[in-house]
Amino acid sequence: MSFSDNIFETDPDSKPAERSGGYDDDLTGKMSLGRQVNGKVTTLDNWRIAVKEQQTADALKQLFGGQSVETEATNDFYIDVLTERPKILAVIDGPEKVYDDGKLWINGVLTHHCDGKKFLSPDEKKGSPCFCPETLAERKTAAKEFRGPKPSIEITFRLADDPELGEFKLSTGSWGLVSVLHQIKAKLTRIGEPALVELEIEGVSFIGKNGPMKGKPVSYNQPKVTVLKSFNDAIADER
Secondary structure (H helix, E strand, O other): OOHHHHHHHHOHHHOOOOOOOOOHHHOOEEEEEEEEEOOEEEEEEEEEEEEOOHHHHHHHHHHHOOEEEEOOOOOOOOEEEEOOOOEEEEEEOOHHHEEEEEEEEEOOEEEEEEOOOEEEEOOOOOOOEOOOOOOHHHHHHHHHOOOOOEEEEEEEEEEOOOHHHOEEEEEEOOHHHHOOHHHHHHHHHHHOOOEEEEEEEEEEEEEEOOHHHEOOEEEEEEEEEEEEEEHHHHHHHHO
């Protein structure tokens, strides 16, 4: 089982009601709703896609508008395409393209890596109980206090507007997404073939109930994944 599956095995009351990984070397680009500027991470309202080649960046600008900017990234994905789209249609080939586990990083060191019930690494701990809290609320608190892991989600996909561009990856630690990831995997399994999905940056707003933000407005963006239909059916519908 994965981190998201095990959350609800131990905390079924938090399971929300139904709502109406390749290797980096093989990737064309990485998609994110955040961007690091002057050492600080800022959240974006439109998708950012980091790519290796200017030719790819130009193709993405043709599809989604925006601009490309060379960054000082130390990896191969040094060109940021800042799109004008908060929603992008993608193709996910199956549930195996959606992976998640739990990770706790402290000062750049992975100190806890599990699936919510058992350690996944290092080798000497692999398979032994990780003793993560049972409820979703307790896990969030533990992660916030650096006592436990947060979700590490990777979704590998192709662009519906140009599947031939290759595979892209969306990586996120969103608790909102991990809480419904079991539904996404189940829908992909039911479709049983490449599926058309919508990747959206969703705004969340509420009034804080506890802590220093009690009584104050709170807002943030989070990734939302909506499985629509079989990609083949979508193509047929356009004919």
